[in-house]
Amino acid sequence: MSVIENKILLKKERQLEIIHQINLHNKILSSDLSLILNVSEDTIRRDLNELALENKIVKVHGGALSKSYNVSATQADTYAYDEKKVIATKMIKLIKDGMTILTSGGTTMRAIANQLPNNLHVTFFTVSPLISLELAEHPNVEVIFLGGKISNISKISVGGEVVSKINDIKADFCVLGINGFDQEGISDSDYEVVQVKKAMIKSSRQVVATTISEKLNSDLRLRVCTLNEIDYLITELSPENELLKPYQGLVKYIL
Amino acid sequence: MSVIENKILLKKERQLEIIHQINLHNKILSSDLSLILNVSEDTIRRDLNELALENKIVKVHGGALSKSYNVSATQADTYAYDEKKVIATKMIKLIKDGMTILTSGGTTMRAIANQLPNNLHVTFFTVSPLISLELAEHPNVEVIFLGGKISNISKISVGGEVVSKINDIKADFCVLGINGFDQEGISDSDYEVVQVKKAMIKSSRQVVATTISEKLNSDLRLRVCTLNEIDYLITELSPENELLKPYQGLVKYIL
DNA sequence: GAAAAACAGGCGAATTCATGCAAAAATCAG
DNA sequence: CTGATTTTTGCATGAATTCGCCTGTTTTTC
Structure with a gap:
């Protein structure tokens, strides 16, 4: 501080x-x-x-x-940016050419989008205007925005139209930014956001949960998914860290 | 010291x-x-x-x-921002509660979105992630993002899906940011953007063209529409200005 | 529904500001 | 060098800002 x-x-x-x-x-x-x-x-x-x-x-x-996901707020201003950069590096290692990836919003996802190497040829589907812009800076990335009503709170598009669009997709990865995470699984506080995230998980072969360690062991009102639906848990910590012990064995891979 | x-x-x-x-x-x-x-x-x-x-x-x-002390936090660094603010003020006067408005992207549109008074209850349809975020800051504005492939160049969503979505809409206004404008009408240089703008014009009762005077009398390769399809031309100049003379009578209203 | 917190608005003290004016200083012409 | 002109400076006045405190009201929370 x-x-x-x-x-x-x-x-x-x-x-x-x-x-x-x-x-x-x-x-x-x-x-x-x-x-x-x-x-x-x-x-x-x-x-x-x-x-x-x-x-x-x-x-x-x-x-x-903050005007939450304000474009004018520079990346370096985002909270715990260094931690999020570590997470981004780990995430990017999982991405291979030709993949199709579904992503939500959040500043962690923004860091990933920002750190993405330019030589990757991948297709991203996203519901976040900010992430779409960040991704569109990469020449070899195809960005598809899943349109709908933009939530004033979470600044992502939500609603039935988005959910049904997501259902039509089959992605390799679903990369989720996370607000609440404990041994019950991922939780969130916004009903509409939860619907979108649930649909994303259903439409992806593998689910990646990314979060700074600070948000571990926090519980919000609405359940997004249980631990066994998650394939990768990525934090800025080393996998052996004490804080991650409770999740060993419950999540397939911890990075 | x-x-x-x-x-x-x-x-x-x-x-x-x-x-x-x-x-x-x-x-x-x-x-x-x-x-x-x-x-x-x-x-x-x-x-x-x-x-x-x-x-x-x-x-x-x-x-x-010190000047380097970042005093102007937002978009004050965009080119000709003061002119665009004048345009925004004129545009906002046209907007009434309950309206439905279709908008493209561009920094002029962004200035309008930014200057929008908070008490307006209107619905915006947009193809620009940036504009959608700016609009979503306003509590009484409903923002619908028309999803699709995000163009790496123009940073708006383009393609058949967007165009067909636009065709389903009937809006009060279509507010267009402009790249080329002369006595032939509005022109642009990006094929995909032109398709989207044409669809927008078709789906709106009235068309508003906004541009800084600098772009008057410039011609780009692709035609978006002719002058008689435009209802309002808004620049930062006063309507009597010499530069606007050539358009008197060709456009319904010049503000 | 009552206590606690946060709020808007007004007031006054302290500071800072704009302006006019006259004295001091610098500049210039011869 | 000298006197005139312009510029600069300090001071006085009243106006404007800022800020903490106070009052009574609204909002939150339990």
Whole structure:
């Protein structure tokens, strides 16, 4: 965590730091900002209101959210980017020329898309506008966007049309970014997203779950799939790490 | 901290030292500069104003920030952004609650999506991942992404599937970003993009062409539509501007 | 449905700012 | 060198910003 000097900051500087903090953590509480920046919560509230008015952040009760998968937020700003780069490297080793891959959204997936070597000839199906853009930078990658209503929350396309489209596909891999993961399997908090992810799993020969270790052993309300449906679990940790012990034997391969 | 001699400095010298200090610390307070340089804060303020006018620094209340300090977080770096904002304002005036709007991609469209007021309740159909993300930031906007193969060049979804999807839609407006525009009509250079735009025009009650004046009187190889198919032409210029004279009477409304 | 947290808005103190003006300094012409 | 002209500077005034605190209201949470 970056330590902020206890010096006086100019207003604009403070707002820049707020944006930085939000990009880093995806969300932030007014009270935390008040502590970090050494000003009253009223001032923070005023800053957040201004930034929200400028469309730089999304203000909510109690704090603010990043404009989640905002294009203008650079990769390096994403939380735990180094860990996600490690995950990307491991994932990319699994990909061979000619494969067809189904992917969801999320910043981990974005790191994978970004790190992809240019000489790979593969076809990606995705429901995430951001991932589609990142993938489209690679000349030898064919990107198919599975259209539908774009969810305001998760910023991926959802709904029956998407699900039925996914059902028509037969992919080699399904690469899932993950929000909740424990011994019960993958979980998520958004109903519509769960429907899409379930369809993706059903339409793929192999399922790859990617997540930073921080999200291990967290449980969200809705079940996406059980552990035995997952073929690969990829984290930034080495496979022997203590944190991964509970999953040994329950998931086919841990990388 | 470099200590400045208690000698008298010439104005130019002083301003150079100010820039030096800002480059060194990324920011500086007027009060500090006043102390360091041994002149009144009024003088400092005047210097800062001059330097800001010359675009050398960013002046803020209480001092100044280095320009490299990323002050403009979003898309302010897109070419001719101010002009595009003017276009966006004009376009937004045409949009009423409940409308259905078809849009292509392009930075002008992005500016429109960005400037959209939050209280508008409208439905957008788009083929651009970037625009879909920008639109999805607005809570009362429903965004439908028309999926398909993402073109590596134009970064929008193209192909037969998209075109046939568009044919199923009946929209109030079709808002087109434009690459080529002259007395023959709208033109473009990418075959696949042209197919999509043609379909969009066919599926809309009214067609809005938006372009910065720079692109007026330019002709590209492929014809998208003729002038009489266009209902509104929106540029950053005032409708009476000389440059728009050739189009008076050929396009229904020029804004 | 009541306690706690977060909020909007107003107020006042402190700071910073814009502006006009006159003194000081620099520049220039002869 | 001298006097006139222009530029620069400091100061005074009132306006504008910023920010913490306060009040009463709304929202959240249990």
